[in-house]
Structures are given as structure tokens and as C-alpha cells.
Amino acid sequence: MKVPASWLREYVDFGLPLEDLARKLVFTSCEVDRIVPRGVPDVDGNLGKFLVGKVLEAGKHPNADRLQLCLVDVGEGEPRQIVCGAWNFGAGATVAVALPGALLPGAEEPLGEAKLRGELSRGMILSEDEVDLGLDHSGIMVLGDDYEPGTPLAEVLPLTDDVLEIETGFNRPDLASIYGIAREVAAVTGGTLTAPPGRDPERAGEEPVDVRVEDFVGCPRYVGRLFRGATIGESPHWLKARLLAAGMRPISNVVDVTNYVMLALGSPLHAFDLTRLDEGRIVVRRAHAGEKMRTLDGQERELTPDDLVIADASHPVAIAGIMGGEESEVRPETTDLLLEAANFDPLTVLRTSRRLRLRTESSTRWEKGVDPYAAEQAAIYATQLFVELAGARWTGHTDVNDGLPERPRVTLEPELADRLSGLQIPVEEQVERLEAIGFDVDGRNVTVPTWRARDVTRPVDLVEEVVRFRIEEIPSTLPDRPAKPAQLTREQRLRRQVEDVLVGAGFYEAYTWTLVPEAEGRIPLQEPYTAELAALRDTLEHWLVESARRNRNAGVERIALFELARVFLPSDDVLPEERWHVAGIVDGGYSVAKGAVETLHRAFHVEPDYSVVDLRELDEGWGYFEIDLDSLFPRVPEVVLYEDVITYPVVKQDLAFVVDERVNAGELVEEARRAAGPELREMRPFDVYRGEQAGPGKKSIAFAVSFQSPERTLSDEDAAGLRRRIVEALEQRFGAVLRA
């Protein structure tokens, strides 16, 4: 929320520099992102170079058809010659003048004296957009005639301001208005708060206002007021300047007033052209299925029975709390108005706003919840301004509601504040602080102000209201608890170990997106983020391969990436099955990937189970592996038990067997183990030979074999026996022939 300081000061007198105020608010109330100066820079007497001027003479520039040559009295005795490009004024007009040396908003260099087409221009007659007072650049500002030439312009127009940019929390809808911030500032600084702005003018008639609320859940309150004889036109500069400073665009006096009052008091308003409401009636109801309307932004909107609408006697004229309709909008020729100062249910507005993807200044306020009591004061203030600024006559009033909510009552538990904060806050102080922000306290009974009714409903909520004013004083302590050893879980420890092994083996750890393109077997998002990020990954492959490609394209010499992360598999439950995987992609193809898989398993003292390991060579030549860690980890031994591999010597032999092509090395090793028993310590293939000596359709596999017993030294006879058992078993089972 953008809070112009001049506006804030109108409601509260805080004797503090703005920076100090911002600092206080940051601790007690809300974020203040920054303070932004606006309008004419207030530096080095710059404001003194902006004066009221009276045009004495104005005529066509002798050398330029589009320029006027003027003589302007700025109270210096001697008039100034000024060249001006606008034609919306003539001699006798009162205007705003910047003298040479003046620094305009956004300008880097001060204004200089210049010759324009041969004529000296000793100043500049200002248009409103040149000093941030409006958006119009079609002509210069013509001021009221009652200002003396030479009057400092800053006394006449809000030339300069500072804007506090404030972020208000979801729990503080009461801060979504200038007056709401003023109330907070008064509490924080002890400054004096004015009464809320707006006094009802005299009513110029007793017309009935036909407002029918059919849905008090969606609309607990509807204040409707009628106006006749309004003149639609531009708003005065002070109002336009404030709207602009607060981040809204001026449109016309009536629309600007509704926006201005919304910003001032936080309760959004809407003005209808009364003559365009069928039978002049307002009906607040749910939309009929398939009902349509065109909103102010020109969009045709299809409505559903969940949507709350403001309708006239026949059809919807506004989507409640979100946007008005094009047909009933206020136009230049409008004279009769119906002002809506209502209260709408947050959830109703929120759901429709989400469905239609339509968020407005008004809908974001309703979504957070607006105080229903604020509607009446907003109607009053808008009425005052319609009368003052649009010359309207106020001719009718109604307030339709189903009874306004009572102010919540909460029990003060003063010891709770101490218990939660670690401070000692005397009960008298707690009461004082609550009273300062509008709570009524009677003993332990606290009545919450209407504008905090949504947020403060429990004793603990009162604690926050007290503690926030002393938040900086809270000391630093540590929980007082008996020492308790903590450690990583087994799975956490093993996951770290996976990372350690792979990093040690030369792999770089990658982090890739959890989301991948949609495909069979993957769980899609309800709404994709992009086509590439649309479903939960079921393997780590997609982005890992993409990462490898990027590296290759970047000319990286050694590609070895791994990722340890979760994958998501469909399940019968609401939630997918989450499993931890590790995957790697590496130069050198299949055998390097396999080496990594084996190293990893060796580190965990288990044999690879290739039913849960995906091991492949990719088309681009990289080796790829992916291991389901949730299958691996349960097999990892808790403790590795000692085996005596030191006391008794190892007997080493090389054995080569000729077998059919279809027999693989793993089968031979498995069979050999079965035949030889535990004294066969290792049997590792180290060479595969195909060629003449092996014979057609055959191959020779050479194994490095070692025998060892943990109990005794194996004799030559023992080793020969073991070898014989292996040779016989392999011959019998696979027709393997021992090569000499």
C-alpha cells in the first residue's frame, strides 16, 4: 500500500521524521519497504522557484505557429517573457510557473533560460503532468483567479510529497487504508488521531432507494444512496495528486471520489448511473447459471451460481466486490447516481476472483475481510465529496443489513504474555497498550474493536497485540533442557554416504527440476507450469541428460554428473509414493557407469541387485545408472563383521574357460561359488577372448581366482581340490573347457 505522507498527516499528528516512523512501524506493525519522494524535489530552495503567475499578454510567437509568446507577472514587478506550447489559456489566466533553475520531477538538469525560435523564454508555464499532479499534457494548468501572482505554488498545490510503501500482513486488513495506518501510527507514536474523515451534508430529498439483498451471507450490509444533478468532470489537482501518489489513475470526479474514499477508509465503493439500472433497483443475489455480463474492462464474463452479483430488476450490473459492469458505468453525461457502500463476504469474492482470474484494488480488500462498520463512514465521506466536487444533490439513503456483527469479547490472560514472550509485562501495561489500539478493557474482559474483529479472537491474539510493542526488548536465551544426543537417521547417514562415494569417484553433484514433461506413468500437475515442467518425475533421467547435453555443448571435457533426489510414483492414495533415487550420467559409456554402480555397492557391502538398478548406455554414448535407494538401503548391513583375511595366506590362480557365446561370466562365477564354497574368496573376470583359438561361436573368459580359508593355511592339495571342483562343475553345467 502506498501511503502519501501528506495524506497520513491529515489524520494523525506524529512528531517524528518519516524515517523514524518507518523504523517504529517495521518493528511493531508492518513492513515499510521504502520511502519514495514524489513530485517536485524539495531540495536547496527548489520549491521557491515555483510560483503563481498571471498572464498579462499572450499572442502568437512571431516565428512559430504552434507557440504562444506570453508576458507573465510572477510578482517580481517586471513581467517575464515565456514561450509556451499550449493554447488553453489567454491573457488574464492564472497559471503555475517554474523559473529558470527549477528542478522538475524526474529531471536531471535544472530548467534553463532558452531562446525558442529567436525569442527568450525566462521560465515555463506548467501542465499538471510536468509536476506529477495529473496525467494531462494537452494544456497547462489554469488555476483559480483568487491567487496573487508571486504566491509560492507549494501553498496552492501539493507540489511535493513522500510516499511510504507499506506491506500489510494478511491478518491486518485494517491497515489497508490511510486512516487505518493513521490509527496504527497514533498508537505507535502517541500522536493524536483525528475523527474519521467525512461529514454528511444536508440531504436534498427523501427519495426511496430500492435495494433488495437476497443473500446476506454474501452481502451482510448494503448502504445505498441516491444523488441527482451531478456534473461529471475532472477532479481537482489535490485529489488527482493523491490518487497518483497512492498508485491509482484519476478518471473522473465521481469515480475518483469512490477510489479516494476506498483508499482513505478501506471500504471499497461503487457508483452506478442510476438511469441505467432497470427500474432503478438493486438486487444482491447469486448469478443464474449461464448468466453473462460485460465488465468495465470490456470483457464478457460468464457467471455461475457461486458468484455474487449486483443486479438491477433484470440483469447483473456488477460482480460484487470485484468489478462493475460496462453498461451502468458513470459516463460524462451521467447526472443521477446510485452509490454502493456495501460489505461482501471474503470467501465469495475470493472464489469468484480466482475463477475469473480477475483481481482488483477492491477484490483484494474484500478477500482479506473489510470491517462492515466502515461502510457507513465511507458512504458519508463519498457523499460529502460528491456534493463538494460534482455539485450533486443527495436525495436518498438506505442501509440494508441483517444485523451487524457484535464486537468479539476475549479474556485477557496477562500471565500468557509473559509465558510466551520471556518478558515480564505488568498487567497495567498490557491494559494500557490494548486501550491505545482501540480495545476496551474491563477487568479481564476485553472487547475487540470492529476493525480487528477477524484477527483477534483468542487470548493468545491479545498477547501479540501487547508483545509487538516490546519486540525489540526480548532477550536471547536457549531452551533449558536436559542434554540429549541427536544423530542423523540411518537413511540420512546412508544418503550422505552415497554422495560421498560418488563425489570421491569424480562425479559432480547436480540439482535438477522435480518437474518434467507429461508422459505415461507420470503424475501430472493440475495446471502445468510450462510444457517442460508439467508432471512429477518418476526417474531422474530427463533433466540429468539435459544437463549433460548443456555441458557437452559448452565444451566441458569431462562429464560426470549425479543427482540424489526423490521420484514420485502413482499410488492408490491421495499422495504419490515418494522414493529416493540416485542417478548418474558419465563419459565412457556402459562400463564406466557400471563401475560406479559397483563402487557404490562395494561401499555398502552389498552385491548390486540389477532388478532395481537401471544401467544403460545412452544413444549419445554416455553411461547412465539409476538406483532405487529405498530398495538398496534395507540390504545394507548394520554392522560389518570381521572376517580373518590376514592370518592365512591367499592362493592365487588364473583360470580361463572356453564357453559358448550365450554363457555369461556372472553365471560361471555363481556356479563356481556353489561348487567351491566359501574358500573361493574371489573370482574376477579380467579378459574375454574371441578368435581362432576359442573356436566359432565360442569365447574364452579368464578369471583371477583366489582361495583362502579363515581357519588354516590351504595346502597345494587343497587348492588343487578346489580348482578341480570348479572345473568339473563348470564343465558339467556349461560345457566349459579349461584352457591349458
Add this chain to the structure above:
Amino acid sequence: MDKPSTVAAVDVEALERDALAAVSGAADGTQLDEARVRYLGRKSPLKLALREVRDRESGMALNALRERIEEALEARRVELERPAADPSFDPTLPGVEIPRGTYHLITQLRRRIEDVFIGMGYEIFDGLEVDTVENNFDALNTPEPHPSRDPRDTFYINDQAVLRTHTSPSQIRTMQASEPPVYIASLGRTYRRDTIDATHTPIFHQVEALAVDRDITLADLRGTMRAFAEAIFGGTREVRMRTSFFPFTEPSVEFDMTCFMCDGAGCSLCKHSGWIEMGGAGEVDPNVLEYVGYDPNEWQGFAWGLGIDRIAATLHGLPDLRLFWENDIRFLSQF
């Protein structure tokens, strides 16, 4: 008294001079052994003198001499064993390169954070990345109108499940799984439908801490955050709290720590404020405690959370968070 140059009939100085000259003059191992026998052998003047000596002072002087000679012998032995200078040997050439991988920066920081919490007696809790709407929002006292529930901000899997928007559902799962007191930290991926740019990625990482016991106060929260900040960033750090709002804590605060670059003096990193924003925290809302079946009159505690991607980026001076996800080996291999 002057230092005697003669001790037990041995001229210490002369003996030392001769011995050291013989040691340094030894051209090979054999000559060095000869020197050892001559000056430290059983029949050497020093050993003989040592055998005869009666007074403590003389004994100490002779033993000191023996040690000095032994040191010289050892130094010369090492010197002689060094390979002879080979003119073809270039010691400045690099060794055979042994490939070395690296841990991702987020992993490095995650491990440090986990270790800090383990050190403070907190277990590390792994939550789920896809959790129920109930755990991610309802149980955390986040009613429907709250903007974080908007599908424009949150990745919905179905009407009842989301990619968690914060690590806070871990609070619910931990407390439902165990009786108080509870001290846990939970780290991992979190998801929000942010537009990707230099300072936002739709996937990022958070750390969550939860301490629920009989008397855990905002003061304990501040102290714990400070201990954490000092452990991760080093030095003496101040932590300050500002009033804020989160649905699942009451009171709620945002916390800042003094900038680790300038120690609070003001620099470009902290935008000259002296403070760096860390994250959000507060006392666990009684509604959350009730939801998991803890009696809020008996148990209370704090919860806090912060994003770690930005911390890692700040610590290492990264200009762009997207670097964490591009997996450019030229980048990864720097760390």
C-alpha cells in the same frame, strides 16, 4: 659463576665442534655411522664421561650435548637419503590428475545446517515433498482465503495434494508421530509458482526448526536463531525480531541478523542497513498444537523457517539463483 667449559674432564665445546663437523662432513651412510660410533658409541669420550659423572648439573649438560649430536646425525641422515639432484626432474610439473567431484552448494550448506542442529540436540526430519492440502494449509491454521492457497501460487497435484509450499508440514507430521517434547529441523525442496528470474526459482530449499516443550519462549527463539546465525556465518551475530504475521504462529516475527560482510556497519550486501533478512518465525499457534493433539496449556514452542538458496548464494557471491539448477560443470567444479 661462569659456565664451565669443562665438565667431568670433557671439553664440551671442543667435543661438540668436532662432532658436528664430522657429521656434516659425512659423505655417505658409512661415514655417518663412523661418526656416530666415534662420538656416541659405547667407548666414546661422551659416553665415558656420562658414566663417570656424579653431579646433576654436569649430567644435564652432557645429556644436552648428546641430544644435539643425535639431532645433527638424524638431520644429516635425511639429507643423505634424498635422491640426488637429477637434471631431468622437474618438480613443478603437476601430478597425475585424480578426478575429483564436488558437492552441490546447497548440499554443502544443508549438511552444515543439519550438523548445527544435531549439535543442538535436534533430530533431522525428512518430510514429504508432496503433502496433503490439509497438512500444508489446514493443519497450519491457514484458512481458504489465504493467498498462499491460490492455484496461481501453489502447485496442486489434485484437490487434496500439493507440492509443499514450505517445509512447515513437517511440523505436523513430526508432532503427530511423537509425544512432546519435540526438537526437530526439517530441510528440503519447496515449491511455489514463481516466475523464474535471477532471484526466484519455482523450486527452492527451506530449513524449518521446531521446538515444543513446556516453556519455550520468544526469547528462546531469538537465542536459537542467534546460535544458528553464528554457527553458519561465524563471528558474533546479533539477531533482531520484527512483528509479522504467519497463520501458524502467534505472535509471529520476521528475523534479521547483522550483516556478515560488514558486521552491521552497512555495505552493498545489506543495502547499507547493516541487517540481512533471514526468515519468519513465531510461537506455535495453539490451533496447530490442538490439531496434532498437544494441549496448548501444557506445551508451547517456537517454529522458524528460512530459505537456504539465498543464503548459499549470498555466502558464495552468486549473482543468479538459476546457477543452482543449470548444473554447468564449469560452475559446479569451482566449489
